[in-house]
Amino acid sequence: MPTVLQEVREVQDEMVALRRQIHAHPELGFEEHQTGELVASRLERWGFEVARGVGRTGVVARLQVGRGKRRLGLRADMDGLPITELSGLPHASRRPGLMHACGHDGHTATLLAAARVLALTRAFSGTLNVIFQPAEEGLGGAQAMLDDGLFERFPCDRLFAFHNSPGAPAGHLGIRAGVVYSSSDTAIIRIVGRGGHGAKPHLAVDPIVAASHLVLALQSIVSREVHPNELAIVTVGAFHAGDAPNVIPAFAELRLTVRARSEAVRAMLRDRITAMAHAQAQVHGATAEVDYRWRYPVTVNDEGAAAFVREAARELMGDAALIPDWPPGTASDDLGLMLQRVPGCYFNVGNGTDEAPGQGGCPVHNAGYDFNDRILPSTASLFVRLVQRYLVDV
Ligand SMILES: [Zn+2]
Ligand SMILES: [Zn+2]
Structure with missing residues (x-):
């Protein structure tokens, strides 16, 4: 039987190409029409039941397998920033003044990669909701989705998401219980x-x-x-x-x-x-x-959910991949609003420490930043394992 990482490797080239396509065509908050359509059409093709326009430009897709009663949400954000890209990379933004400088292109492609593998293998039992949020960068996309009945229409018992972290070793994980981001x-x-x-x-x-x-x-x-x-x-x-x-x-x-x-x-x-x-x-x-x-608000991770992610990560990547004592950040993220409604865990994935172009170490919101494609397969694999471990018959 192939391992999860092997399954993800099968779709890796396609997903990296998709990530670079999204990177080259950034859209600001609540303007993610192309990105949202790209996400929605793929998910439809893969057999998900897709809802467009949740919180204006957000997309939510559901895949139910087996008789499991549990419902799990995985969330990625999709918006870019009003920055002119200076990375000099071949897939740099084609849109002057707009840039994926926070890696939301990578979050979106990583979640798509996990969704692709889960739709192919269907090795879980329960309801998976993949949530593609618009407008994280200050415009309140999470609130818009909640106002649109996100969790009434797509009930979730747990919610997981990740943000990339330049300055931390590529693919290594920062997982903490309690406060993870500031208000x-x-x-x-x-x-x-x-x-x-x-x-x-x-x-x-x-x-x-x-x-x-x-x-x-x-x-x-x-x-x-x-x-x-x-x-x-x-x-x-x-x-x-x-x-x-x-x-x-x-x-x-x-x-x-x-x-x-x-x-x-x-x-x-x-x-x-x-x-x-x-x-x-x-x-x-x-x-x-x-x-x-x-x-x-303050973004707070549920203690049990954080332990759950840590266990799955340890099993998949070993102890060496876990960064001990990951500190809470002074930045903020509106996933905190969703985590007030559904217990879950927002974890960090190191984007790399080398600040050379394309190596992942350049800070977010900087004109030289780029999401590190080398962290996509392992992070997508972790998403897959979280689904396989949580969505089981109970
Ligand atoms: Zn940001
Ligand atoms: Zn961000």
Whole structure:
């Protein structure tokens, strides 16, 4: 009997070609029409029951085999980023200003490879749902799929997904229970003063001075109010005000990204940032308008599900492939919203450490990045094993 890895090797060339085709034609969040159609048509050809347009451009496909009662979800994301690719690789983006700089092309092709093998071998018993999510990069694709009844229409008892990790050895696995990614929220703070002549500050209310005090005050939340053992990040990424040296503008705008690793700290940061904005504005005779956008929650892996992935990985690749003590990341991912509904595990797969073009070590969201095709077969094999181990008659 062929091993799972041998079965995946049969479809490897086809799937790597597909990965490069997707890479060359990136699409932004909620615009994944070509990518989604490519995914949907293949899955249909392989015998899956396919639903298009789940969460606008998302695709979900179901394959039921045997009498097993369990239902398993595997998820990949499909969107690219607004970056001009500078990798110089033959399959580089053909679309100026757009790039698969986070490896979602690789996630999609890897999940397709697993789906292909599972449809060919049908060596499981239960219901497999493969979920191709749109718009992970900040636009809320997971929420769109949930709003479209994802788990009501395609119930899942467990959910698994992976993200590639440049800087970690190719194909090695980072699997952890509990928090794996941080929350990510955005605050848009508008400090409203009264505009006037730069030579007559006593007649104006200067929003730049008020906003400057606020920027500094915000830094004391993390250093003085959050427990030192907790992670919290408050970054003011944009500060816009004024145009001319001799004009006091009417308002100033700050844009913040805020991160935490617990929902309690996340809520506390929101409350304190909002309160400080109003208080600092008031001290300077201005007012504050706070538009706090509650975006991605903390991504939390279920302990049992993480142990399940670790066991499957150990069996398939041996202990040497497991990276011990994989730390939680400060980045975020909206898979966290799905994992609030279905227990599961989001694991990391090393993309390589060599930063030379095409070797996998270049960081994500960088113009030189590329998904490492050498991690596709082993990761697809792990997906296959997760399905074979979970979808059994019980
Ligand atoms: Zn990304
Ligand atoms: Zn990503």
